[in-house]
Amino acid sequence: MSLLMLEEVTAFYDSAQALFGVSLEVAEGEVVALLGRNGMGKSTTIKAICRILHHHDGRIYFDGTDLGNFASHRAARLGLGLVPEGRRCFSNLSVMENLTAAARKGEWDFQRVVQLFPQLKERRDQLAASLSGGEQQMLAIGRALMTNPRLLLLDEATEGLAPVIRQEIWAAISQLKNESGMAILVVDKSLKELATVADRAVILEKGSSVWEGSFEALTYDVTNRHLEV
Numbered sequence: 001m002s003l004l005m006l007e008e009v010t011a012f013y014d015s016a017q018a019l020f021g022v023s024l025e026v027a028e029g030e031v032v033a034l035l036g037r038n039g040m041g042k043s044t045t046i047k048a049i050c051r052i053l054h055h056h057d058g059r060i061y062f063d064g065t066d067l068g069n070f071a072s073h074r075a076a077r078l079g080l081g082l083v084p085e086g087r088r089c090f091s092n093l094s095v096m097e098n099l100t101a102a103a104r105k106g107e108w109d110f111q112r113v114v115q116l117f118p119q120l121k122e123r124r125d126q127l128a129a130s131l132s133g134g135e136q137q138m139l140a141i142g143r144a145l146m147t148n149p150r151l152l153l154l155d156e157a158t159e160g161l162a163p164v165i166r167q168e169i170w171a172a173i174s175q176l177k178n179e180s181g182m183a184i185l186v187v188d189k190s191l192k193e194l195a196t197v198a199d200r201a202v203i204l205e206k207g208s209s210v211w212e213g214s215f216e217a218l219t220y221d222v223t224n225r226h227l228e229v
Contacts, residue, residue: 002061003028003183004049004151009058010207011048018044019055020207026151031177031184033194033215035227036204042187043085045204046155049185050082051075063150076102081149085156085187087140091129095120098128098139099146106148107180113142116172134165141172152176154186158193166193173197191223203227 002025011019019041026032034042047053049060051072060067062078076082090098099110099120114121117138123131128139137157144152154173158166170193176182177197188194194201194215201218203211203226211226 002026003030003063004185005059005061006045006049007059007061009045009048009055009060011044011053011055013044013053018207019048021058021209022048022204022207023058023209024202024212026183026185028150028183029181030200031173031186031198033198033201034185034187034204035191035201037227040204041207042204043155044207046082046084046153046185046187049075049153050080076147076149077104079148079150081144081147081152083140083144083152083154083157085159087133087136089128089131089136089139089143092127094125094127095131095139096124098143102143103146104148108145108148110146113145116145116175117142117168132165134161134168137161137165137169138172141169149182151183151185154184154188156187156189158188158190166190170196191218191227 004026006022006024009019009022022045034045036042044053048055051067051070065078067075099113119135120138120142123135128136131139158169174197198215201215202209205226211222
């Protein structure tokens with residue numbers, strides 16, 4: 001059975017409809033890329049999964065539990081770990097305080113996070129606001145891991161970062177896939193790097209699922225039709 005399943009999910013921002021029927025699945029230990037041009041509903045789908053935005057129609061199941069009436073904090077306790085677009089670290093808290101703010105018991109603790117991102121150990125007493133953009137992104141990922149999630153949701157985790165930092169983030173995602181067995185749903189524009197970690201892809205267009213398949217099946221014709229500007 002799939003760990004995460006969305007069935008024909010629709011969602012609105014006030015009276016404006018943003019999702020018109022999104023369906024996707026993520027299995028245990030699987031990495032799925034959620035793709036689409038800008039404004040096609042990727043971040044909205046992530047928000048609906050995490051219950052930041054409540055969906056209107058359709059169903060969202062996590063490990064067989066219908067999330068329809070769940071608040072975001074209850075969904076997080078089931079094992080959803082979100083790395084939001086724009087990082088959103090607690091700027092007035094230290095690195096250590098950010099990591100421990102939402103920590104839950106499990107395999108992921110401070111020592112394991114700083115093994116993945118050694119820079120965070122060096123910066124443990126610094127305020128998040130004083131970190132570089134790349135360090136803040138590492139902190140955002142580390143904070144999500146400290147909740148010991150079963151599904152990690154990465155929303156544009158490499159956007160706006162220097163190439164060397166982007167490679168560090170991709171190396172960390174690859175390590176998570178190979179060593180943790182954690183399921184990952186990742187939104188990103190870089191097909192080259194996604195090809196190294198993703199098992200499958202789902203493409204959204206105008207708030208609807210229009211294609212899904214193995215990443216190897218993501219041919220030039222498919223990307224040209226649904227992803228090129």
